[in-house]
Structures are given as structure tokens and as C-alpha cells.
Amino acid sequence: MTAASSRPFPDGFLFGAATAAFQIEGGAFDDGRTASIWDAFCREPGAVINADNGDVACDHYHRSTADVALMKDLGLQTYRFSTSWSRVRPDAGAVNQAGVDFYAKLVDDLLEADILPWLTLYHWDMPQAQEERGGWTVRETSERFLDYAMTMHDALGDRVKVWTTLNEPWCSSFLSYTAGAHAPGHQSIAEGMLASHHLLLGHGLVVRELRERDASLNLGITLNHTVADAFDPTDPRDVDAARRIDGQFNRWFLDPVYHASYPADIIEDIRAVDADAVARFEAAVIPGDLEIIATPIDTHGVNYYHGELLSGTVPELTPPQGEAATDRPTGSPFPTHHDIHWVERGLPRTGQGWEVQPEGLTRLLRRIWDDYAQPAGIKLHVTENGAAYDDVAVIEDGETRIHDADRTEFLRVHLAATLDAIDAGVDVGGYFYWSLMDNFEWAWGYEKRFGIVRVDFETLERSVKDSGLEYRRIISERAIGYPATLGAL
Secondary structure (H helix, E strand, C coil): CCEEEEEECCCCCEEEEECCHHHHCCCCCCCCCCCEHHHHHHCCCCCCHHHCCCCCCCCHHHHHHHHHHHHHHHCCCEEEEECCHHHHCHHHCCCCHHHHHHHHHHHHHHHHCCCEEEEEEECCCCEHHHHCCCHHHCHHHHHHHHHHHHHHHHHHCCCCCEEEEEECHHHHHHHHHHCCCCCCCCCCHHHHHHHHHHHHHHHHHHHHHHHHHCCCCEEEEEEECCCEEECCCCCHHHHHHHHHHHHHHHHHHHHHHHHCCCCHHHHHHHHHHCHHHHHHHHHHCCCCHHHHHCCCCCEEEEECCCCEEEECCCCCCCCCCCCCCCCCCCCCCCCCCCCCEECCCCCCECCCCCECCHHHHHHHHHHHHHHHHHHHCCEEEEEECCCCCCCCEEEECCEEEECCHHHHHHHHHHHHHHHHHHHCCCCEEEEEEECCECCCCHHHCCCCCCCCEEECCCCCCEEECHHHHHHHHHHHHCEEEEECCCCCC
């Protein structure tokens, strides 16, 4: 990589890292916590590579104070974490004080280290008992989610000022209830649609209640997004394929949050595939729901990993799918996926087979800003961006070192892409690398490592990778040398 110049980040721009409770905490059944849907799913034959589970994970539940010290050493200004519904209100029932106390201690440690707590209420770990009552396919779950959220606010509202309701509801609806790739592993178009609505309803109920409790809170949602490009912009089939992926991935969640409506074109697309599913969905969206979902927020979290190049016809070369090669059969997360094909475009790929497309992040931020956030007066944050590579640990001078050049470059080019968006007028308030540390990577188990900190899953030793050292340097200097090429990627 060559560098043209040093580019400073704006005053007030926050540098952080992100994790999720189930992926790092462990202590799965300690101190009153009961099973989540992911505890159950991990025990489904073939659902997770190597039959891995989150019983121990990174053991953050017992090592949180040391992990916060590590964050401070890295220079993090903010830390995005999630609380576990199954730890705080086991079985979606009564409050478990030990679970609440764990998060209270974590928040106190963060504040003492001068790290802003960025709390996410739901990162996919619903209590299994609530799933057995219908999970996100039933309205009751939205109401129980509100109860859990208010428990967290009762405990932490005086110290936590940034609240995110949901992380990536596309994953916890369509990837989970339609594709069956994530917990609870169902394969139903109707269930995916119902889950998406009740997730968003839960979001709206929580934002409305928190706003009434404390108008000073910073409230938001985190959505995963993609950039859907037509392979041939002059071919109507390719344009339609890109429209449908954008609609099912992006607009299905953007439109109700910002405009109190689901995208009509996508509803009709799905109706042509499964009219009964749409009928069930439309019956579940009762008067007033969309107004609740569109309760104004302050922050929109943008999760971005890669884009898509799409065609309406079969391409000459089919690219890698980038999905976990589990033994349990899964389907498409897109209700209308017929005649949609992904096209290889020769970009570098991560260890998961995901394309490395930093300019896509710039375009995505500009599109969300122009079409949604700016008119609503809402600030954007890049709340997840990262890459899995097959790291190799070596011992040098008695210390564990990880020379992860690809991840280091990935971090640099995506920070530069974020600056490109800021230079274009987009109000981006911060960047959170995913992930702080190697962890349980859902259906991939422990096969893929995203962290800027390595975790030895036998000893649980933490070791800062070269990417973490580079991130620390960038944070300290609040500037980056502009990457003119993708270098090692």
C-alpha cells in the first residue's frame, strides 16, 4: 500500500469496537442464566460447524474487568456491547439480579476507563422459553422485549446514555425464520415476515417508552446493509435482481423505521411467491403499529461487510457463497429469490469468502444519508465493519504475535472509505470495528476469527494482533494515511 497524505478525523468522531453477549460471555448457565435460542440451536445436529457452542466462548463473564483494561490500552473511546435477555430475565420471566449486576459492573468499569458504553438490547439471544411461546412470530414477544428493556433502563439509565434496540433484525428474522441458517432454524416465508414485523414493533415500543422516560437519551437501531449493483445496468433483468435484493435487505427495514411503511414493491413480489405468507403478515400489522415503529430515533447504526453484484441470468462464473458449510440444510433468506444470481467481479476476498469492497461503504453511507437519515435529522455511525482471516500466531521474544496484514489493510481502507463519506457531507459520528476479540461466530463456530485481539480458545489468553496495534496508532493520531491501493488485500 502507498500513502498519499495523512487525513485527520473530525473532532468528536468516536473510535470503538463491538462485541455481542452470546459470542463472548460464556457462563452460559451461571448465576441464574437460562438457555437462549442459540444455546438450543448449537445443540441441533449439524447446525454449527464442529458442534461448537457458547458455553465458555471468551469467558468474558468472568474476565470483563481485564477485558475493559485491554480496551483502555487500545485507546478505545467507546465500546458497543449487548446485554443478554436470557441472563437478565431468564425464560423471559422475572428479573435475575445477578445478571443485572454483571452489566452494572461492566458499565462502571467502562466509565472508570473513560470509555463510552454503547448498549445494544438484542443481539439475537432470545430466551428459548420465549421461542417456545412463538418467538418473534408472535406479538407477545415484542411486549416481553419491552419489559426486558425497561429492566435494563431501571438498572443503567443513570449511566448509559446510548441505547440501541436491535442488532441486524434482517438476521434475526429472515436468516433465522426463513433460511433456517440461524437460531431458531425455521424455514418459512411467513414466519420470517412475521418476525421482522414483531422485531420492529419491539424496537418502536422500546424507543417510545425510553423517550418518555428520559428525553436526553441517544436512541437508535442498528441495521445490516448491502450495496446491490446490477451486473448490466442496461439489462432489465439485472436491474430487477438488484432492486429485489436492495428491497428485501435494506428497504424492508429502512422504510418502516423512517417512513412508517413497508416497501410496496417487495410485498407484491412476495405475494406472487407466497400469497398466504403475505396475508398472515398483513393481518399482523394492526393499525398504529407502523406509527410506533417510526417513533423518531437519534442514531442509525450501519453494519457493512460487503456488497453484491447481481444478475437476472446465470453468470459464467458463480462466486463463493460465503456461508458456513454446515450439515444442516438451509434455504434462501430472501422470500423472492428466483432469477437472482450473484456475479464474480474479481475483488479480493476474506477468509469467509466475502468480497472486500471499501468503496461500497462510502456509497452506502451516502445513500442512507441522502435518502433517509439527513431528511430525518438522524446521525449515522458505522457500528460494525470487519473481516475474518486465517490468522497464524507466532512466538517472538517470548510474546504471542499475529501479523494479520490483510485485516490491518482492511481496517485502513474502510476507515478511509468512512472519511470519504464524511468528506462528501455525510454526518458519520464514529466507527466500531467488528470485533474486539475472536469469538463464537454463529454457524461458523470458532472457525473464523474477526478480532483485532486474538483469543486462544484453549487457554483463553488474549493477544493484540498487528491490526489492533495499528488501530491503536490511528486512534492516538486521529488520522490515517490515505490508502491509494488495496496493497496486500
